[in-house]
Amino acid sequence: MNRISLYWTLQILGWGSIACVNIAFAYLSPRGITEVQVMAFVLLALFYLLSTHFIRYIVKTYDWFKLAIPQLVFQSLLAILAMSFVNVVVEILINIAFDTFNVERDFRVLVILANLFIAFLFYAIWFLLYFLFHFLDNYNNTLKYEAKINQIRLNHLKSQLNPHFIFNALNSVRALVDEDPYKAKSAITRISNILRFSLMMDKKQTIEFEDELNTVKDYLALESIRFEERLQVEYQIEDEAFNYKIPPMMLQTIVENAIKHGISNLVKGGLIEIKCREGLEDDLYIQVKNSGHLIAPPSLKPKATGGHGLSNTVQRLKLIYGEKASFRIFNSGNQFVITEIKIPKQRVTLD
Template structure:
């Protein structure tokens, strides 16, 4: 069950219980209730449900939980007061609509004050429950992320920066030592950059796009030494892409996947093209295009044979961005495969 379904189930159960309790105690005090009185309680509960949902929409839209505590408390207090006043007025109209309004009683200052206080109390309890749910849910996601990022880091060090990768890189450099010392020094620097970036990767959930791209360029420069003329690399990066932050090693993992499952399997090698653009929805689209062809498209639910890349990438996207972050892989014509990641416009503040 997703969070949206759970939210509505709890809303209906909560405010439905509110209506039932009111009806029960009202029947005890008056002996019996008319159908009009019962429907008035049900209508009032429905109003509470819709108005509390409106409050939730405002909280999420304007990101209240990212505010400083004093500002959050002030805005919540004002919102609860406004909703209490509106609900008290709505209660009068509901009673009027069902023909159960008693002007002598319902318009007394004490009754109106009591209704205001009770409405404020109900909304305050609702907001407290919603805040606790939001806090616990975020805390749970943080725990899951910390566990997953540790697994990803270990898998990355095992699969990407493994002895085989280092062995190939050092062999490529060794061949250049006598032939082209300047190029050999540059290759050693790139190896050092990749190792430093990976081993010093901290607990940040997102990093600057430029930093990730720099590591990818170092990696592809090393692979160009190994593949020589068999590897062609094209970068098509829009300037807007540099304003985004992305999860560390995400683009790197996709590029390595393209090399391992695409270029390495072709006798003549092929092309790697990295394209990053901002879509009309203001989301960042990252595409890695490589020579090759998918025979059976991966399900993205299990690890691909010999690698951890796609499944871990998808799981990180879901943990950080929820349903807004997507990953898909598909054939482009008969000669290329495209892996596309969408990073949503919403900037996460999880560092």
């Protein structure tokens, strides 16, 4: 059951139960209960459901979860008090509409205060449960993310520091030492940049797109030394892409996958093309196109051992963005494979 279904299930069960309890107590009272009074209790419970859903809309729209605790408590108390007064007025209107209103009884100060207190209590309990659920869920997701990012970080460092990578990189540099010392020095700088970036990413959920792209460029520059004319690289990056943040090492992982399973398997090599554009709904679309062909769709399920590949990328996207992000990999004709990721709007704050 997803979060929206769980929310509505709890809403209906919670306020429905309160309506049933009110009806049961009225039924057991000496005066009994009429069908009209049953409808009045049901409508009141429906108002509670709709009013709390409206409060939830306000909370999510104005992002109360990011408020400091004192401000959150203050705004919550104001909202609870305001909705309690509205609830008392609605209760009076329901009684008038169903002809169950008694001026001498229902307009007494003590009765109004009692109704106000009960409404305040119900709304306060709802607020407490709603925020408690949110913070516990958020804490649980944070723990999951930290566990996953640590796993990805370690796996990535394994990949970046494995003997094959270092061997290939150093061999490429060694060949340049006498032939082109300037290029050799540049290659060493790029290796240093990649390793430093890998170590610095730590537990960050997202980083600036430009930082990730610079690391990818360093990596592809190193691979160009190894593959020489067998590797062609093209970039089509819209300026808007630099206003976004993305998960660290995400684009790097996709490009590595394209080199390992695409270019390196082709005798004549091929093309790596990176496209980044902003969608109509302010989502960031990232496409990595590489020469090659998918014989079978790769497994996107988490692996118990080995590799950090595409499955971890999918898991990270889900943990950070939920259902708002998307990932797909597919053949484009018989010569190219495209990996596409959609990142929801999460703008970088520019000074």
